[in-house]
Amino acid sequence: MNTSRTHTLTNGNNTELEPGFCGDWLDAQHALFQLANLCMLISFLTPTNFKYHCFFLRIMLNFGFLLSVIWGAVFVCMTDIVIWNAIFLCVNSVHLVYLGYKVVPERFPKALEDVYSHTFKPLKVTRKQFKEITDFGSMQVLGKGAVYAKQDQTKTGQKLSILLKGRLKVTYDDCFLHSIELNHFVDSPEFDNSSVSCTEDTFKVSVSVVEDSLIFTWPQDQLINYLSHDPILRHIFRQLIGKDISHKLYEIQERLMANPSYMDGINTRRSSMVNVRHGIVSNSTSNLAKLNCLQGQLS
Structure with a gap:
């Protein structure tokens, strides 16, 4: 076999070059080639502490691959350069789309955006977590004068709602x-009582609409089942429910302190202000101690 065969390479100026050593160096390639490599250099120099480091890196790589494809196809007419860089461009573009999907924040209706910002975001609930937990809930419009729950008639243990408007x-x-104001739970005491006792009961109070309102409602069984698979979110919900109940009870207590006689007409009233909002105190006052602790932790 003849191992001394000599091959030659030619550049754009038809100058023959011996393989294996440089001989005369070629002139610098086209400016497009230089720009493509500059883009790649910038991508690799992107600091890792930059929030969108991976996203920016792949954008710059895509520019580099694109410019290399143009340079290979238009100026040097080399098929292998075009094909390889086109492959790199396609693969990197797919990854870029995936990263873009992850970077773009989850979007909610404006009403849910407000309750997320004011209630859930301060407790480090991510937009993704909030989106997942709202996927199986629904919004409901309640006109002025409508009744959400009727005393001794509406069953508890069915749902949990939060007021978005009205x-x-x-x-x-x-x-x-x-009253129940924006971003507060509508039936947190009943939810707390039914989820703990697991017995079906009825509302001991009536909840009615003062002005046109919008609520978001979770089916209770689905909500409890979802939270059972996410201990952190379950703990956060317990804090929110506890704080909401505490707020309701202390509002009643403040009203009683300001006007002790305003509830004298209620025959079933007992000494503890907890028993006024009957939903969480069916048989004991142990929940009050828990609520007081939560109030201290969350204030």
Whole structure:
């Protein structure tokens, strides 16, 4: 076999070059080639502490691959350069789309955006977590005068709602107890009681609509099942529910302190203010101690 065969390479100026050593160096390639490599250099120099480091790196690589394809196809007419860089461009573009999908924040309707920002975001709930937990809930419009729950008739243990717009009021035997404002849970005491006791009961208060309102409602069984697979989010929900109940109870207590006689007409009223909002105190006052602890942790 003849191992001394000599091959020659030619550049754009038809100058023959011996393989294996440089001989005369070629002139610098086209400016497009230099720009392509500059883009790749910038991508590799992107600091890792930059928030969108991976995203920016792949964008710059894509520019480099694209410019290399143009340079190979238009100026040097080399098929292998075009094909390889086109492959790199396609593969990197797919990864870039995936990264873009991850970078773009989850979007919610404006009403849910407000409740996320004010209630869930401060407790480090991610947009992805909030999106997942709202996927199986639904919004409901309640007109002025509508009844969300009727005393001794509406069953508990069915749902948990949060007020997104408007205002509701809670009454007991036609006596006003407290209002429900934006971003507050509508039936947190009933939810807490039914999820702990696992028994079906009825609302001990009436909840009605003072002005046109919008609520977001979770089916209770689905919510509890979802939270059972996410201990951190379950703990956060417990804190939110506890704080919400505490807020409702202390609002009643403040009203009683300001006007001790305003509930004298209620025959079933007992000394503890907890028993006024009956949903969480069916048999004991142990929940009050828990709520007081939560109030201290979250204040």
